[in-house]
Amino acid sequence: xxxxxxxxxxxxxxxxxxxxxxxxxxxxxxxxxxxxxxxxxxxxxxxxxxxxxxxxxxxxxxxxxxxxxxxxxxxxxxxxxxxxxxxxxxxxxxxxxxxxxxxxxxxxxxxxxxxxxxxxxxxxxxxxxxxxxxxxxxxxxxxxxxxxxxxxxxx
Amino acid sequence: xxxxxxxxxxxxxxxxxxxxxxxxxxxxxxxxxxxxxxxxxxxxxxxxxxxxxxxxxxxxxxxxxxxxxxxxxxxxxxxxxxxxxxxxxxxxxxxxxxxxxxxxxxxxxxxxxxxxxxxxxxxxxxxxxxxxxxxxxxxxxxxxxxxxxxxxxxxxxxxxxxxxxxxxxxxxxxxxxxxxxxxxxxxxxxxxxxxxxxxxxxxxxxxxxxxxxxxxxxxxxxxxxxxxxxxxxxxxxxxxxxxxxxxxxxxxxxxxxxxxxxxxxxxxxxxxxxxxxxxxxxxxxxxxxxxxxxxxxxxxxxxxxxxxxxxxxxxxxxxxxxxxxxxxxxxxxxxxxxxxxxxxxxxxxxxxxxxxxxxxxxxxxxxxxxxxxxxxxxxxxxxxxxxxxxxxxxxxxxxxxxxxxxxxxxxxxxxxxxxxxxxxxxxxxxxxxxxxxxxxxxxxxxxxxxxxxxxxxxxxxxxxxxxxxxxxxxxxxxxxxxxxxxxxxxxxxxxxxxxxxxxxxxxxxxxxxxxxxxxxxxxxxxxxxxxxxxxxxxxxxxxxxxxxxxxxxxxxxxxxxxxxxxxxxxxxxxxxxxxxxxxxxxxxxxxxxxxxxxxxxxxxxxxxxxxxxxxxxxxxxxxxxxxxxxxxxxxxxxxxxxxxxxxxxxxxxxxxxxxxxxxxxxxxxxxxxxxxxxxxxxxxxxxxxxxxxxxxxxxxxxxxxxxxxxxxxxxxxxxxxxxxxxxxxxxxxxxxxxxxxxxxxxxxxxxxxxxxxxxx
Ligand code: FES
Ligand code: FES
Numbered sequence: 037x038x039x040x041x042x043x044x045x046x047x048x049x050x051x052x053x054x055x056x057x058x059x060x061x062x063x064x065x066x067x068x069x070x071x072x073x074x075x076x077x078x079x080x081x082x083x084x085x086x087x088x089x090x091x092x093x094x095x096x097x098x099x100x101x102x103x104x105x106x107x108x109x110x111x112x113x114x115x116x117x118x119x120x121x122x123x124x125x126x127x128x129x130x131x132x133x134x135x136x137x138x139x140x141x142x143x144x145x146x147x148x149x150x151x152x153x154x155x156x157x158x159x160x161x162x163x164x165x166x167x168x169x170x171x172x173x174x175x176x177x178x179x180x181x182x183x184x185x186x187x188x189x190x191x
Numbered sequence: 192x193x194x195x196x197x198x199x200x201x202x203x204x205x206x207x208x209x210x211x212x213x214x215x216x217x218x219x220x221x222x223x224x225x226x227x228x229x230x231x232x233x234x235x236x237x238x239x240x241x242x243x244x245x246x247x248x249x250x251x252x253x254x255x256x257x258x259x260x261x262x263x264x265x266x267x268x269x270x271x272x273x274x275x276x277x278x279x280x281x282x283x284x285x286x287x288x289x290x291x292x293x294x295x296x297x298x299x300x301x302x303x304x305x306x307x308x309x310x311x312x313x314x315x316x317x318x319x320x321x322x323x324x325x326x327x328x329x330x331x332x333x334x335x336x337x338x339x340x341x342x343x344x345x346x347x348x349x350x351x352x353x354x355x356x357x358x359x360x361x362x363x364x365x366x367x368x369x370x371x372x373x374x375x376x377x378x379x380x381x382x383x384x385x386x387x388x389x390x391x392x393x394x395x396x397x398x399x400x401x402x403x404x405x406x407x408x409x410x411x412x413x414x415x416x417x418x419x420x421x422x423x424x425x426x427x428x429x430x431x432x433x434x435x436x437x438x439x440x441x442x443x444x445x446x447x448x449x450x451x452x453x454x455x456x457x458x459x460x461x462x463x464x465x466x467x468x469x470x471x472x473x474x475x476x477x478x479x480x481x482x483x484x485x486x487x488x489x490x491x492x493x494x495x496x497x498x499x500x501x502x503x504x505x506x507x508x509x510x511x512x513x514x515x516x517x518x519x520x521x522x523x524x525x526x527x528x529x530x531x532x533x534x535x536x537x538x539x540x541x542x543x544x545x546x547x548x549x550x551x552x553x554x555x556x557x558x559x560x561x562x563x564x565x566x567x568x569x570x571x572x573x574x575x576x577x578x579x580x581x582x583x584x585x586x587x588x589x590x591x592x593x594x595x596x597x598x599x600x601x602x603x604x605x606x607x608x609x610x611x612x613x614x615x616x617x618x619x620x621x622x623x624x625x626x627x628x629x630x631x632x633x634x635x636x637x638x639x640x641x642x643x644x645x646x647x648x649x650x651x652x653x654x655x656x657x658x659x660x661x662x663x664x665x666x667x668x669x670x671x672x673x674x675x676x677x678x679x680x681x682x683x684x685x686x687x688x689x690x691x692x693x694x695x696x697x698x699x700x701x702x703x704x705x706x707x708x709x710x711x712x713x714x715x716x717x718x719x720x721x722x723x724x725x726x727x728x729x730x731x732x733x734x735x736x737x738x739x740x741x742x743x744x745x746x747x748x749x750x751x752x753x754x755x756x757x758x759x760x761x762x763x764x765x766x767x768x769x770x771x772x773x774x775x776x777x778x779x780x781x782x783x784x785x786x787x788x789x790x791x792x793x794x795x796x797x798x799x800x801x802x803x804x805x806x807x808x809x810x811x812x813x814x815x816x817x818x819x820x821x822x823x824x825x826x827x828x829x830x831x832x833x834x835x836x837x838x839x840x841x842x843x844x845x846x847x848x849x850x851x852x853x854x855x856x857x858x859x860x861x862x863x864x865x866x867x868x869x870x871x872x873x874x875x876x877x878x879x880x881x882x883x884x885x886x887x888x889x890x891x892x893x894x895x896x897x898x899x900x901x902x903x904x905x906x907x908x909x910x911x912x913x914x915x916x917x918x919x920x921x922x923x924x925x926x927x928x929x930x931x932x933x934x935x936x937x938x939x940x941x942x943x944x945x946x947x948x949x950x951x
Contacts, residue, residue, distance in 0.1 A: 071409070076875055109403035110403045116402050128394055128846065132265030133617065134569075134570040166883065173889075
């Protein structure tokens with residue numbers, strides 16, 4: 037039995053604490069926005085926030101999340117109104133869409149820490165996220181657009 | 192639903208049948224030659240929805256729903272196909288609700304995503320369906336208001352009679368429209384009057400994607416669903432000898448472990464029934480993680496499978512194919528390719544007298560190009576849900592061609608087709624991989640045997656190492672020049688494992704008096720199939736590099752050289768059956784020349800490569816601008832020109848071309864699947880290199896030729912010529928021609944002398 041706080045909700049779960057957080061999210065509590073792409077920390081499809089940091093849930097044991105705050109794509113914003121979600125919509129980024137929640141969760145940490153990311157900052161933060169459809173350029177432009185929206189909001 | 196008696200007409204047609212609930216259904220069937228079973232009958236009306244055609248449902252309070260018939264794998268059909276209907280129906284796009292249709296070839300047509308065909312094949316039928324529904328709604332209004340239908344107009348879901356100042360919504364007439372016979376000779380809109388098609392619309396599922404809603408097969412859930420995985424042999428050419436599951440069965444959550452045969456001996460496979468392995472060792476358990484762990488506890492012994500006989504049916508009739516049992520290795524395959532390359536091959540096309548021309552040539556240029564197997568690596572690994580009972584089957588998941596899988600499924604399950612329901616989820620990529628329904632059959636048979644609803648999941652490793660790959664290809668090109676450096680003959684001899692890539696009737700066939708194309712192939716147990724224009728993406732690398740080298744030897748600009756050849760093909764074509772339209776081909780080259788500022792001094796800082804290609808039914812050209820960044824080739828900018836006819840959803844189409852460019856750079860730089868003793872040497876993304884964020888161009892400028900040609904398709908055409916343009920830019924950047932893919936793999940690039948033929 038472990039206790040997890042996911043998207044500000046407490047869960048008491050009957051799972052092996054060694055289970056990767058990814059499968060607890062997907063199989064146990066049916067939060068399927070977090071994706072399985074490789075299972076070995078290579079693709080970024082499974083990125084979630086653990087106490088605000090981007091982690092790969094496929095290699096993060098559920099036990100590591102006990103007593104911490106987990107945020108998934110489902111909890112990123114109340115109404116799909118995070119600047120990244122708005123920018124992603126504006127630039128119509130997704131093709132198949134499978135990688136996108138991981139991309140956004142990685143980008144969200146970057147954007148919180150860096151109000152005006154350069155190309156290099158974006159590469160550094162996003163290099164671990166694969167998009168097989170090749171929407172990278174739109175993702176990068178959407179991150180810049182979101183940063184701009186965020187700067188304008190805080191003015 | 193009942194099976195139909197006959198197909199009345201071989202072209203697309205509209206049919207109507209009255210429904211018990213008062214709605215009217217129009218359905219059509221296209222491409223019956225694909226063998227898609229045609230069914231007629233009635234359907235249950237969902238609540239207050241009035242079904243105006245198989246694609247359109249309208250409530251009395253004017254909520255308009257459009258059903259997307261074709262599976263979505265990122266090519267935007269979920270948005271662009273409904274846009275076509277909405278255009279002719281004349282509704283406010285913002286108010287339209289779009290829904291994915293189930294598999295139903297009667298109501299929804301051929302339902303196949305692949306071959307860049309979705310918009311091409313649905314263009315006319317969907318316009319007709321939208322126009323017919325609009326006409327029927329107007330007829331209903333005319334009868335209600337007792338005015339001539341000719342006096343009615345529509346505007347954004349409203350029917351208007353100007354003289355009497357009457358107006359009403361489509362919803363008000365939806366149920367009455369059901370009683371109206373199908374209009375004949377429906378007039379379609381003038382292309383110039385389009386106000387939805389041709390205007391960029393956002394992906395209708397973007398919000399669901401960005402908020403993590405269940406959309407994909409991997410996300411599919413069902414009451415009581417178990418997870419199943421297959422433990423495959425470690426390599427191609429092997430099979431299970433024995434296994435001990437006692438430890439695996441003790442693992443938490445595990446329900447059972449069993450073996451299963453996919454196709455019984457003598458089973459007649461159809462074209463898309465390709466499967467890597469036939470004998471399946473299956474683990475069924477409660478959760479994905481538990482099944483993954485239990486697999487590690489299986490004790491297995493494998494043995495060489497030996498030669499296998501497959502029966503393949505299809506249009507040409509039944510044939511027996513022997514799949515060789517050898518445990519293949521890439522190094523050995525390369526040696527075989529070389530040995531076969533010098534043997535006589537099948538003649539594919541011959542114009543003039545190439546032998547004499549080569550004999551009389553002042554100069555002969557000969558180059559050989561190689562490319563490895565490629566894995567699809569769709570972001571969403573292979574998976575499918577199945578719930579099979581003795582009476583019926585429900586299947587749901589990512590699938591490109593339900594109409595091709597259903598007949599096989601019916602045979603395997605011994606169920607009539609109308610007891611099989613297939614739902615298509617959004618796919619996390621496809622690229623051809625999900626045209627092969629074996630995983631859906633596997634899921635169905637596992638569910639039947641386990642007597643439970645199950646979801647079959649391939650891990651990334653399963654997905655990568657038991658694929659249906661892009662074949663391994665080679666081709667040798669030769670050109671003969673006379674003393675004045677005129678091109679007098681051109682020859683290509685292509686081979687591959689297990690098929691060659693040569694399209695004998697494509698450019699430059701038709702442009703050269705003496706032309707020869709030959710092909711040969713080596714059978715293999717490594718399974719291959721569609722891969723975003725598999726043959727074209729190899730050809731466009733090889734042939735377009737060769738033309739580039741040829742232009743250089745001839746002292747010509749590479750674009751002008753191609754345009755000269757195309758002029759010849761247009762004005763005085765050589766031979767018959769030339770597949771391409773020389774004007775459209777030249778059109779994309781001219782457009783990319785203009786937009787890229789080809790030859791302009793301000794582009795001097797870039798090493799530029801150009802290539803163009805025609806495949807499926809569309810034309811593409813790219814100029815790739817390369818630089819050395821930290822000593823490594825980097826594509827910084829790309830200019831693309833496309834001719835795919837009318838562009839339905841321009842921004843989404845641009846996204847698709849950008850993606851093809853990035854996919855092309857990635858695969859040409861890094862894509863490689865190699866084998867050792869039957870085993871794939873790349874098993875996950877740590878060893879299979881995929882292009883990443885920092886390697887993507889800073890700018891990709893996409894231009895479409897503006898014309899009024901019916902759409903000719905876009906998913907594949909922009910992809911192949913990227914390989915050629917990258918190869919040509921690499922030459923300018925590194926001063927070295929790159930003949931072997933992947934271009935940035937160190938092992939492929941010892942391209943001097945004989946070595947260039949031998950390495951990957
Ligand atoms: S699934 Fe976790 S990084 Fe790929
Ligand atoms: S949108 Fe398909 S993998 Fe990124």
